[in-house]
Amino acid sequence: MLQAPTTMLNALAALTSLHDRDALSLSLCITLQEIFDFTQLDLYHYRAAPLQTDCAWQIKHTIHLQDGQMSQSWHWHDHEILSNLSPELDPLITQALSSSEASVLSADGYRVVRCLYSANQPQLLIDCRNTTTLSAKDLHVLHGMTRIYENHSTLLDYGQTDSLTGLLNRKTLEQQFFKVMAHQKNLNNLDLSSADIECERRSHPDNEVYFLAVMDIDHFKRINDQFGHIYGDEVLLLIAQLMKASFRSEDHLFRFGGEEFVIMIGPQSEYSALQAVERFRERVAQFDFPQVGQVTISIGITQLLDFEILSTVLGRADEALYQAKDQGRNRVVSAAIDASSIKAHSPNNGSIELF
Numbered sequence: 001m002l003q004a005p006t007t008m009l010n011a012l013a014a015l016t017s018l019h020d021r022d023a024l025s026l027s028l029c030i031t032l033q034e035i036f037d038f039t040q041l042d043l044y045h046y047r048a049a050p051l052q053t054d055c056a057w058q059i060k061h062t063i064h065l066q067d068g069q070m071s072q073s074w075h076w077h078d079h080e081i082l083s084n085l086s087p088e089l090d091p092l093i094t095q096a097l098s099s100s101e102a103s104v105l106s107a108d109g110y111r112v113v114r115c116l117y118s119a120n121q122p123q124l125l126i127d128c129r130n131t132t133t134l135s136a137k138d139l140h141v142l143h144g145m146t147r148i149y150e151n152h153s154t155l156l157d158y159g160q161t162d163s164l165t166g167l168l169n170r171k172t173l174e175q176q177f178f179k180v181m182a183h184q185k186n187l188n189n190l191d192l193s194s195a196d197i198e199c200e201r202r203s204h205p206d207n208e209v210y211f212l213a214v215m216d217i218d219h220f221k222r223i224n225d226q227f228g229h230i231y232g233d234e235v236l237l238l239i240a241q242l243m244k245a246s247f248r249s250e251d252h253l254f255r256f257g258g259e260e261f262v263i264m265i266g267p268q269s270e271y272s273a274l275q276a277v278e279r280f281r282e283r284v285a286q287f288d289f290p291q292v293g294q295v296t297i298s299i300g301i302t303q304l305l306d307f308e309i310l311s312t313v314l315g316r317a318d319e320a321l322y323q324a325k326d327q328g329r330n331r332v333v334s335a336a337i338d339a340s341s342i343k344a345h346s347p348n349n350g351s352i353e354l355f
């Protein structure tokens with residue numbers, strides 16, 4: 001069953017050259033499938049649920065490999081709900097979460113579920129099925145492969161997140177922006193032969209696009225001056241926690257620098273995106289920050305137009321943020337986009353602006 005060492009070394013070299021998380025987990029699945037030839041392999045992303053839900057964990061079924069065919073799905077589910085809907089997921093998944101691995105041999109074959117960690121947090125679940133049980137040597141290789149994945153993933157975490165808040169850092173913004181742009185263009189230029197994209201289109205109507213919001217804490221210098229930098233840092237940390245609790249799992253949250261944050265929202269309608277940032281602004285304004293009391297934020301938000309570069313979008317959101325500050329702070333301003341810009345960036349328009 002196991003491949004030659006050079007094949008495995010090449011697979012590992014390819015795996016550890018990747019810096020994008022989705023590409024990394026996809027590569028892990030394909031590599032494991034190639035090495036072990038499992039009858040079925042499923043990958044689940046695993047994360048702590050936002051604070052407002054009662055459920056402790058959410059899982060997202062992302063990759064399903066069977067008979068050489070791969071399918072992907074994107075939706076987050078509360079773990080408890082999913083286990084009620086699909087009892088066969090449990091108890092192995094629950095067991096794997098408490099002891100990092102669980103396996104069973106039944107009339108249906110052999111199944112091993114392994115929980116993968118990044119920076120000591122559960123991150124992925126791989127659910128492998130085989131006709132027979134894996135040998136001790138095969139298990140040893142499986143453990144080695146997943147440990148290499150975990151080490152590489154932990155290193156990526158250090159490079160891509162901000163150490164104080166745990167949000168994505170500024171360096172990662174550009175990378176995520178390209179991914180989001182590519183996704184938005186995919187939604188606009190659909191290849192109808194692709195079942196996955198067709199499924200995605202059904203769940204994202206035409207008026208749903210991505211938005212970028214720039215958020216800045218109001219009078220943060222005063223907080224530092226009055227209470228000291230330690231309390232200033234605590235405000236930054238709590239704001240980051242409120243962001244994680246307020247926005248959807250699919251939204252991308254960044255600490256852009258100092259007391260400035262960026263949120264990439266979508267795909268959503270403009271109404272929902274504005275509602276999401278407005279709800280977050282209110283939530284911050286109502287929060288009682290220890291010692292400091294009330295803190296407010298200002299937000300500038302704009303839609304992402306196809307073929308734009310990051311600096312253009314950031315510039316527009318920043319301009320809206322400036323207006324929010326100018327109008328008295330503690331508010332959201334949406335950057336006006338004139339119809340001609342949308343038309344100029346439309347994929348159906350002959351005069352697409354490329355640069």
Ligand SMILES: Nc1nc2c(ncn2[C@@H]2O[C@H](COP(=O)(O)OP(=O)(O)OP(=O)(O)O)[C@@H](O)[C@H]2O)c(=O)[nH]1
Nearest residue numbers: 216217218219220221222224229232233258259325
């Ligand atoms: N505690 C703490 N303070 C920081 C950090 N990064 C930047 N700052 C402070 O954030 C403050 C930003 O102040 P300003 O740019 O003047 O803006 P502001 O006081 O928030 O005023 P407005 O944006 O106009 O509402 C400065 O005092 C910086 O020293 C950090 O990581 N921790």
